[in-house]
Amino acid sequence: MLWAILISLLLLLVFYLLFVPIIFRIDTDAKQYFIQVKGLMKAELKGDKEQLIKLRLKILFLHFDFFPLKYKKQTKTKKPAESRSRSRRSRFGFRKIIRLLRSFRIRQFSLNVDTGDPILNAKLYPVFGFLNHRYGGFEINFQNRNRLVLEIQNRPFYILKSFINI
Numbered sequence: 001m002l003w004a005i006l007i008s009l010l011l012l013l014v015f016y017l018l019f020v021p022i023i024f025r026i027d028t029d030a031k032q033y034f035i036q037v038k039g040l041m042k043a044e045l046k047g048d049k050e051q052l053i054k055l056r057l058k059i060l061f062l063h064f065d066f067f068p069l070k071y072k073k074q075t076k077t078k079k080p081a082e083s084r085s086r087s088r089r090s091r092f093g094f095r096k097i098i099r100l101l102r103s104f105r106i107r108q109f110s111l112n113v114d115t116g117d118p119i120l121n122a123k124l125y126p127v128f129g130f131l132n133h134r135y136g137g138f139e140i141n142f143q144n145r146n147r148l149v150l151e152i153q154n155r156p157f158y159i160l161k162s163f164i165n166i
Contacts, residue, residue: 020159023107026150048094099162108151109137 023036034044041059048054048067055066113128117120121140128138 103158110149112147
């Protein structure tokens with residue numbers, strides 16, 4: 001009886017991990033740059049006074065801060081040269097990349113641009129108008145404001161499905 005409960009809990013955990021949403025968000029106005037696995041972890045890029053950037057990692061209830069641009073002293077070690085006589089072809093083809101990219105869903109997109117050149121802004125105005133009619137979320141302004149909001153979502157199940165299906 002105990003084994004059945006443990007196996008069913010393990011299966012529920014596997015199904016949860018397959019269908020949990022993975023969110024990638026960039027918001028330049030609110031200064032939010034993160035990748036989040038709902039309910040499990042969040043990796044957030046933030047500004048720092050001492051270092052240029054810091055990476056804040058939250059896993060369940062634990063919080064860690066990393067400074068990716070911090071200089072680390074590396075020791076010099078020589079590795080023996082490896083010789084490969086035959087070349088390996090990558091199994092990651094163009095069609096798989098396209099299928100992988102199609103598995104992502106754009107949940108929110110907004111682009112507000114001012115190039116600083118009023119003539120170029122005027123030339124881009126009809127292009128952005130056409131893109132708004134077709135896709136939406138494109139704006140051109142003459143007030144020196146630039147903003148990008150991009151939120152992309154995917155699930156591990158869809159990523160696996162894009163590799164398995166032909």
